[in-house]
Amino acid sequence: MPFSDIIGQDNTIAWLQRAIVEGTVGHALLFYGPEGCGKKVTAMSFAKALNCLDEAHRAKGDFCDVCRACNLINRGNHPDVRLFTPATTGGKTVIPIDAIRTKSGESPTHPLPLREDAQLKPMEGRTKVYILDPANRPGLQEDAGNSLLLTLEEPPNHVVIILISSRPNSVLPTLVSRCRPVRFNLSPRDAVRNALSTNAPDVDDITAEAITGMAAGRVGWAIAVAQNPAVLKTRQELMDAIMSYLPRGRRSALKLAKIMHDLSSAAEILIEPGEEETGGKKGPSEDQIRRRNMPELLDIVASCWRDLMICSMGEPTSLLNTDYEDRIRAIAGIISQADLRTGLHEIMRTKLHIERNANIDLSLERLWMTILCVK
Numbered sequence: 001m002p003f004s005d006i007i008g009q010d011n012t013i014a015w016l017q018r019a020i021v022e023g024t025v026g027h028a029l030l031f032y033g034p035e036g037c038g039k040k041v042t043a044m045s046f047a048k049a050l051n052c053l054d055e056a057h058r059a060k061g062d063f064c065d066v067c068r069a070c071n072l073i074n075r076g077n078h079p080d081v082r083l084f085t086p087a088t089t090g091g092k093t094v095i096p097i098d099a100i101r102t103k104s105g106e107s108p109t110h111p112l113p114l115r116e117d118a119q120l121k122p123m124e125g126r127t128k129v130y131i132l133d134p135a136n137r138p139g140l141q142e143d144a145g146n147s148l149l150l151t152l153e154e155p156p157n158h159v160v161i162i163l164i165s166s167r168p169n170s171v172l173p174t175l176v177s178r179c180r181p182v183r184f185n186l187s188p189r190d191a192v193r194n195a196l197s198t199n200a201p202d203v204d205d206i207t208a209e210a211i212t213g214m215a216a217g218r219v220g221w222a223i224a225v226a227q228n229p230a231v232l233k234t235r236q237e238l239m240d241a242i243m244s245y246l247p248r249g250r251r252s253a254l255k256l257a258k259i260m261h262d263l264s265s266a267a268e269i270l271i272e273p274g275e276e277e278t279g280g281k282k283g284p285s286e287d288q289i290r291r292r293n294m295p296e297l298l299d300i301v302a303s304c305w306r307d308l309m310i311c312s313m314g315e316p317t318s319l320l321n322t323d324y325e326d327r328i329r330a331i332a333g334i335i336s337q338a339d340l341r342t343g344l345h346e347i348m349r350t351k352l353h354i355e356r357n358a359n360i361d362l363s364l365e366r367l368w369m370t371i372l373c374v375k
C-alpha cells in the first residue's frame with residue numbers, strides 16, 4: 001500500500017517522509033494512537049521507504065512497492081525487516097523474551113533474537129527495521145522490555161526500532177523515554193465514509209453508515225470490516241441478541257454470555273487474520289482464537305451501551321449504531337442512566353481482564369449478570 005493510500009494520517013506521514021529525506025529518523029520511534037487507524041501499515045510502509053532499491057522514490061522518502069526489497073517486505077520475507085507480535089506459551093500471550101535476547105546458557109534461536117541480530121550489518125537492505133506490535137503490557141512484559149532497552153540505549157547506526165501502541169500509558173516508561181513519539185489520529189466521519197466508498201463500493205448505504213458510526217474514526221477498521229461479511233454478520237447477530245434480551249433478568253444474562261461464547265469461537269470474525277504466531281508451528285488454540293475475537297465483540301457491546309447512554313440523556317444525534325436507532329431509543333428509556341454508566345464501566349473492565357488472561361466464560365457471565373442488574 002503506497003503512503004498516499006493510508007487515510008487520515010497525512011501530517012504524520014509527511015513528517016516521517018521528511019525525516020527519511022533529511023536523515024533525521026533516529027533509532028527508536030513510538031507509533032501511538034487509536035486501534036485500527038493505520039499504525040502498523042504505516043510502519044511496514046516506512047520500513048519499505050527505508051529499504052527501497054529505487055533511487056527516485058528513495059529521494060522523496062517514498063518507496064516503489066515493486067522492487068526486490070519492497071516485495072520481500074510485502075511478503076514478510078525481508079531478512080532486515082522483522083515484525084514481533086505476541087505468541088501464546090504457558091497460558092500467557094506475550095512477545096517471548098527469547099525473541100528479544102538469548103537466555104543465558106541457551107543457544108540462540110533462528111532467526112536471531114532482536115538484540116543479537118541488531119549487532120549484525122543488514123543482509124539485504126540499508127536499515128534493519130524491528131517493529132514490535134503491541135509494545136505495551138501485557139503483550140510486551142517487563143523482562144522482554146528491559147532486554148530491548150539495552151539496544152535502545154546503544155543502537156547500532158543501521159537500526160530503527162518501531163514500537164506500536166494504542167495504549168502508550170501501558171508501555172514501560174523506560175522504553176517511552178528512549179523513543180521519539182509519533183502520533184496517529186482518528187479520522188473525521190466524512191473521511192471514513194469516503195474511504196469506505198472507495199475501498200468497499202459494494203457495501204450498501206445503510207451498512208456503510210453503520211460501519212462508519214461504529215468505526216469511530218478508525219479508517220483501517222472500517223475498511224477491514226466492510227470487506228469481511230462475516231464480521232458484519234457477527235455484529236448483527238450480537239446486536240440483535242442484545243436488543244431482544246434487554247433490559248434485564250438472569251436468564252437473559254446467561255443467554256447473552258452463551259451467545260458471546262459461540263460468536264467468539266468463530267475464527268473468521270478475526271479482524272486481522274494471518275498474523276502468525278512467533279512461536280510454534282501449529283495454528284492458534286480455541287482459547288487463543290476466542291481471546292483474540294473478544295475485544296471486538298466487547299467493543300460492539302460497548303458501542304451499544306454508549307448509544308443507550310446518549311439516548312437516555314436525550315441526545316440521540318450521534319449514534320454509532322445508526323441502523324438500530326429505533327430499538328436503542330425504545331430500550332434507553334427503561335434503564336437508568338446510573339445503571340448504563342456502571343454497565344459501560346464493567347464492559348471496559350471485562351475487556352481488560354480478558355486481555356490479562358482471565359477466564360473468558362466466567363468473565364462474560366459476570367459481566368452480563370452485572371450489567372443486566374441481576375442481584
Ligand SMILES: [Zn+2]
Binds near residue numbers: 051052054066
Ligand atoms: Zn521499492
